[in-house]
Amino acid sequence: MPEAPLPLSSIVIYGLPSAGLHFTFFLFALYLMKFSTDVLLLAPGVMGALYGVSRLWDAVSDPIAGHLSDRTRSRLGRRRSWLLASALPIAAGNLMIWGAPEGMAAGPLAVWMGVGLFVYFTGTTMFSVPHESLGAELSSNYHERTRIFGVKQAVSLCGSLAAVGVMQLLIQSDAPRPLAFQQSVVAVTVTAALLVLTVARVRERPEYQGRGGASLRGAFRDVLRNPHARILLLVFGIENFGTAILGIVTPFVMQYVLGMPEMTGRFIALYFIPALLFIPAWIHLSRRFGKKPMWLFSMSMLTLAFGGLFFVGPGDVAYVSVLGVIAGIGGGCGQVVGPSIQADVIDFDEYRTGERKEGIYFAVWNFVRKGAYGIAGVLTGVVLSVAGYEPNVEQTEAAKLGLRALFGVVPGACFAIGTLAFLRFRLTEVEHAAIRAALDRRS
Secondary structure, X not given: OOOOOOOHHHHHHHHHHHHHHHHHHHHHHHHHXXXXXXXXXXXXXXXXXXXXXXXXXXXHHHHHHHHHHHHOOOOOOOOHHHHHHHHHHHHHHHXXXXXXXXXXXXXXXXXXXXXXXXXXXXXXXXXXXXXXXXXXXXXXXXXXXXXXXXXXXXXXXXXXXXXXXXXXXXXXXXXXXXXXXXXXXXXXXXXXXXXXXXXXXXXXXXXXXXXOOOOHHHHHHHHXXXXXXXXXXXXXXXXXXXXXXXXXXXXXXXXXXXXXXXXXXXXXXXXXHHHHHOHXXXXXXXXXXXXXHHHHHHHHHHHHHHHHHHHOOXXXXXXXXXXXXXXXXXXXXXXXXXXXXXXXXXXXXXXXXXXXXXXXXXXXXXXXXXXXXXXXXXXXXXXXXXXXXXXXXXXXXXHHHHHHHHHHHHHHHHHHHHHHHHOOOXXXXXXXXXXXXXXXXXX
């Protein structure tokens, strides 16, 4: 029999730490590059390299953390012990990055920022992989999983919206350095409190203890042998590369192409608010029409919306706003349906191997996603340098063209390719029901 729906309060408590993590992460993704170049006065190429290397480390460490969490045995369970341990490096990395001492020379400052990024992304790995794995374990019901990750995404978007507001305050502030440090103190305190609440109130499935893969290499090989997982890896990699570049260059485009830096937070909010409001609709529509058709439809929306951003020009507020709303409506679907489909793919792996490896699966998907973000950071820094970007001055036409291409052409093309790739995905609700029935007979 299908599992009963979880209480909404339990799902909310599970998702609460995502608000804190998404706040810190999106503030990094949206504003750190500009803060580093325009406030700390680090060269864009240097900051791009630091950001890229730290994200690549973040990606490489994911499979290790995923495999270890699959095999962890503790009184708190194999996931919650990792959540609790992640609080310290997340806090330390945040405080370092937004609290760099004034007066440091370029070389020592680059080292300081590099260490802070390394510590922070180590903490996010310790949190994100076990937390996503825990969400997949909360229910084996095909549609209940969409509800779980939908609520989690709603909570996460609240944190992201808060980050947009803080970013706007930093952009408009006459003293952004002390304000940046103050917000980091508040952020890490709230995040730590939410982590403790989740660890105390959420329960894990005891029957999954000790059922991880025997070796990291073998578990990694199982992921690559899973045909459904391979398609998702390709889709996630391509799409996250495009959205990462879009997020990094948005503050630059708003200031140097539109000539309206005060619109930065408003434009990003026009993406996040529709994404948040349409989560219940995507949950309902995916139940009625299927997860795959809804995700394909949303990818098509994003292809058109992001591609249209290439044509933005000075003062095009209405044009950018409309595209931002369309992208937000479409973008919310992937964040709700995507993790739910990932959980179904993990059931297929259990059917084939008899193991429960949520950790390694979400880790490998995160490896691809974060690797794409790291490459995007490096590429953005290189393109800005080659195009002749200079901070805090009027940009050349070549620099503006480079910014518009990064802002529109790259993410639009990535989502078009991702849409075509996802057409090959074959794990339907009917096939998943057969897999679950076979697994239930084994237990």
